[in-house]
Amino acid sequence: MKSKIIITALILFVGVLIFQTISPENTIPTAVADTTDVNPNGSSEMSKLMRDMQKYTTDAKSDIKAGKSPASYPAEFDKVHTAKISDGVSMSEFYKQFADLYVMAVKNYASSTPATRVETYNNMVASCLACHSQHCPGPVPAIRKMTIKE
């Protein structure tokens, strides 16, 4: 199985591309601005959550190398749907699907067996990249490096 998540991610990529092509204007709405955030660059609730997600992923990579079992799914990751994002950062209509895909991928990794561990880990990284291809492209090179070469 190589793999449902990658296929879903690809469908989303293509869907977004088609949508952007046929969209008469650039209608992607900007997120509701959090005007109380005095330091929007990197201090939003979403940015903090992202750093936790990034840490979970780098820890997962070293766990795999050390032959350790995965850490369980952190319930706070559910906030990827609702956390406030920085001023001026926009969310596409597809944000929710990308977030669902990510949550599912982390759960699959957290419940993986040794035989599926690397594959489910890489699917998790692919789901970060899928969302980042549409939102916040800055961290993409760093996320790409998290992939484990099989």
Ligand code: HEC
């Ligand atoms: C559902 C969409 C989505 C997924 C999945 C996602 N991201 Fe993000 N990421 C974002 C958005 C949106 C921002 C911008 C947040 C802001 O500025 O408020 C962001 C910001 C970041 C940042 C910058 C944080 C900072 O310091 O400002 C990093 C690093 C990051 N993501 C890494 C990751 C990693 C690693 C994964 C997978 C483990 C991941 N992201 C999964 C949407 C996503």
